[in-house]
Amino acid sequence: MKVGVCVKRVPETGARITLTSDDQAIDTSLLGFTISPHEECAVEEALRIAERHGGSTTVLTLGPAAASEQLKNAMAMGIASAVLLETDGGDWSAEATAAALAEAMRAQPEPFDLLLFGNEAADSGDYQVGVRVAHTLGLPCVTGIKGIEIDDGRLTARREAGGGWEIFELPLPAVVTVKEGINLPRYASIQGRLRAKKTPIERIQPQPRASALETIRLVVPPEHETHVEVLGAGADAAQRVVAVFRELGLVGL
Amino acid sequence: MSTPSLPSAAQVVVVGAGIAGNSIAYHLSRLGWTDLVLLEQGPLPNPGGSTGHASNFIFPVDHSKEMTTLTKDSARQYEELGLATISGGVEVARTKERMEELNRRMSSALSWGEEGCELLTPEQVLEKVPFVDTDVILGGFYTPGVSVVDPLRAGTLMREYAQERGASVFASTEVTGVDVENNHVRRVHTDRGSIDAEAVFVACGIWSPRIARMAGATIPLSPAVHQMISVGPIPLFEATPGEISFPIVRDVDTNMYERQNGSDMEVGSYAHRPILLDADDIPSSEEAALSPTELPFTSEDFDPQLEQALELFPEILTVEGAGIRHAINGLLSLTPDGMPLLGETEVKGLWSVAAIWIKEAPGIAKAVAEWAIEGAPETDLHSADVARFYPHQRTKRHVDARSSEGYNRTYGIVHPMEQWLSNREVRLSPFYARERELDAVFYETAGWERPWWYESNAPLLEEYGERVMPREAEWESRWWSPIINAEHLAMRDRVAMIDISAFAVFDVVGAAALEYLQRMALAEMDVALGRVVYTSILDQNGGFKADLTIMRLDDNVFRIVTGGLDGPRDRKWFEDHLPADGSVALDDVTSAWCTLGLWGPRARDVLESTTSADVSHEGFPFARCRWIDVGPVRVLASRISYVGELGWELYAPMEQGAAMWDAVWEAGQPFGIVPSGIGVYGTTGRIEKGYRLYGAELETEYNVVEADMQRPKVKDADFIGKEAHVRHRDEEPAAILCTLTVDDNTSPSSGKKRYMLGREPILTPDGERIVDRKGRSAYVTSAGSGPSVGKHILMAYLPPAQAAEGNQLLVQYMGDRYPVTVAVKGSRSLFDPENTRVRS
DSSP states (O other): OEEEEEEOOEEEOOSSOOBOTTSSSBOOTTOEEEOOHHHHHHHHHHHHHHHHHOOEEEEEEEEOGGGHHHHHHHHHHTOOEEEEEEOOSSOOOHHHHHHHHHHHHHHSSSOOSEEEEESSOSSSOOOOHHHHHHHHHTOOEEEEEEEEEEETTEEEEEEEETTEEEEEEEESSEEEEEOTTSOOOOOOOHHHHHHHHHSOOEEEOOOOOOOSOOOOOOOOOOOOOOOOOOOOSGGGGHHHHHHHHHHTTSSOO | OOOOOOOSEEEEEEEOOSHHHHHHHHHHHHTTOOSEEEEOSSOSSOOSSGGGTOOOEEOOOOSOHHHHHHHHHHHHHHHHTTOEEEOOEEEEESSHHHHHHHHHHHHHHHHHTOTTOEEEOHHHHHHHSTTOOGGGOSEEEEETTOEEEOHHHHHHHHHHHHHHTTOEEESSOOEEEEEEETTEEEEEEEBTEEEEEEEEEEOOGGGHHHHHHHTTOOOOOEEEEEEEEEEEOOHHHHTSOSSOOSOEEEEGGGTEEEEEETTEEEEEESOSOOOBOOGGGSOOTTTOSSBTTEEOOOHHHHHHHHHHHHHHSHHHHTSTTOEEEEEEEEEEEEOTTSSOEEEEOSSBTEEEEESOOGGGHHHHHHHHHHHHHHSSOSSOOGGGBGGGOOGGGGSHHHHHHHHHHHHTTTTSOOOTTOOOOSSOOOBOOTTHHHHHHTTEEEEEETTEEEEEEEGGGTHHHHHHGGGGOOOOSHHHHTTOOHHHHHHHHHHHHSOEEEEOTTOEEEEEESTTHHHHHHHHBSSOOOOOTTBEEEEEEEOTTSBEEEEEEEEEEETTEEEEEEOTTTHHHHHHHHHHTSOTTSSOEEEEOGGGEEEEEEESTTHHHHHHTTOOSOOSTTTSOTTBEEEEEETTEEEEEEOOOSSSSSEEEEEEEGGGHHHHHHHHHHHHGGGTOEEEOHIIIIIIHHHHHTOOOBTTTBSTTSBTTTTTOOOSSOOSSOOTTHHHHHHHHHSOOSOEEEEEEESOOBOTTTOSBOOOOSOOBEEOTTSOBOBOTTSOBOBEEEEEEETTTTEEEEEEEEOTTTOOTTOEEEEEETTEEEEEEEEEESSOOSSSTTOTTTTO
């Protein structure tokens, strides 16, 4: 079983997001980088599937050279190998990203049996790359998945729907995009971290391609003013709590 | 929602509610400054500063007396709050050199009175820390009193105490400006209004420089990254109750610490490259992903430390299921010399309580509160006084360079004479080019490059042979040369010229100059023109605030000369006491005058051959100063000596210094003049004479009688500290400063001769600590070769029962004990006790 998992390097933002002066990107001068929680779960799911069914794991990303940090982090968790589709830094559209990824997947000496994605990227939130890759590769695809079981070459996926679950069955190979909650990702061990440091990353130079979509600029939505005040501790605080409730109209006078 | 509004005025505003701000608010309130407003830009109880992510442990033993005292007091305060857990701690050694350092820490533990410390074999370390790999260590230094504390909870309790006394606290309130009038702080502006204030305490860690800058003051620190990871869960830890059940380990050779925190092991590092930030580049609480002081982890900086941590703890760190659960680049404050930044800044009423670690914060706050309210802290804080920096030491270049250099020394083996290598050659005397030609070895004092000895004097080694007291052991040979002792002997035999341009020089001028100096100085200042007065400057408690000379140049003109290291602190002390009416002015002329010391039996011969002035003993008596010609230069000659020889300090205008040097050099050739370094001036020459040094023997914790520097009678004029001084004269001193000689320098363990360098404990013949009735232990205040007396000399304050000449005691050094004898009780000189040389 060969499992691939795709991740995207994104800024690790605080509550307030600052844009660069040209409004083209998030100002990352003080920020670290991460992958989305969905993708962390995808990495964990890939590891669990490989542990349960045997096989290999590969993590792929399309991004700048620095995105090797996210690949190393995935390898520190246990992913065996990594492929970096190295760009010169600009954000690629979902369409272009998916095309480049599909091409890289086809070029692998051995095809993937299962490709996992996060449900959506943490920054652009297009919800598209997994679906587009599946389409390009001609594979079945389910999205928003919170449970995977594999038995005898068939994959069963569960998706939350209202108060219940939608259950899908897919033949392998397949593409699945997963949601946070499917599992609780492990932390990288020290040994994993040291192993990742020593494992080389396969680097590919993808061809830039035209896209139907163009980013004009980013806009930060207006902030909600928040205010936190400790009203007191224990019974002494009761009076002030009541006063605040009254002020807010939550209780009658 | 209603929010209490900011008061329009308060006696005190404290900026910052981390451990420093809460502690200072608490201690100020405790001492009566209860009309206090505490401002915090972040939320409470964890405002997002360094306090929130610090590793919270207290290792009390430090080589610095001041820091150990403050840390021990802090540990006591945390314990009183019920927020300390005694865990014990082990510093492990991977190298032989580090084992020596651990021996040295044992000495410091004894000197500063930390109980129960012991050196451990690897097996003994394993008994206490059952998961350590003994193969990689040679031993450990165990401190049973190491504790972990809860600084956020402690801060909350202290803040609440202040609030009960009347303080008000405003979180999420950002300081936007500080108003200063007549160089006195007046008002603090915030995003919620303004507060008039008489005093403002800047206690906001890495943000402190920014607040100080709003007032036009400087708090010279640099925010820097300290990396920390947390690995878990570890089953062994999960099975133990509470936060910590095993001693904290400092793997000092790899600049790391490892401590249990619940089910995790926290691994912190000071090994990675120094990563400095600018205060303005710190994200706000809203912008930061975790908190403003927990920056994104840069794992590649930490990777080498992972391997080292695995070497020491191979089993628990690789246990199934354990992972790196948390990893941060935490911010902390670094200063140019590694010490905190305490006391009043350049702006009156604006106090710095910054660059403080969890381990010392409550103790420091207590001392600073005493300083602010009572005028003087119980613990001497001079080495942490924010006023210690010259302007050039407050530049960004200097702060960044030294902070970077100091960072990797956090757990380093730092020699007492260790030199800074960055940002050198900032202050150069006019003799510098000459000194370089003579192969001077330069050490730095307050930015000045000072010759410590001259390699060109190497031929003297042959002349003096064994008398130079050669050193076998590498530690004492480091930052030292036997040439120092050869220069010393040549000075005693012939004559030496010594660059002492690092002196700080202040002219005091004005109609009330005499009256002012009478009030400042212990010694009588109403002296004849041309007199040079060596005097102590006392604080109100009669402790030593400074130690310096004052020349009377005219009726209303005096010149103060003090040590280069002491210059900025002393200047502040003098300026703070200037009369408000402008009747006295203080002019810092440090950069106008260079100084050459000329001392030795042939000093008069040298001077006579280059001046037309009468420099005979009768014509130019001791403790006089006057203007004379030296070659082509008119210099101010002052006949005093810190090395116990006939001679003069020669003050020349900076730009004529080289000409003065050349004149003295040429005149000295027939008399065998030797250029000599500060090794002679600061150590060998003075210690043979028992001359006291500010910061070593003299500090606020000791008084004039204890130092045996009292004058026959107390002058009539009133002066600061007089009342206390008179009281000290009436009571039996708790300790008396003595000069001791080492009877046998041979190490019982190695057979090598070893030489103490200072701060070692003096013990009874039974090996017991010696403590005076004020609780102060006996330790070596200064140590150095006495080449003319053929002994290694130590100075120490001893209680009266031990301060008897001929009394046999022990000194502990590097794990061995050496016999010492009290050679002199009090201030008499070991060498030339009658002072015939000085007065010849």
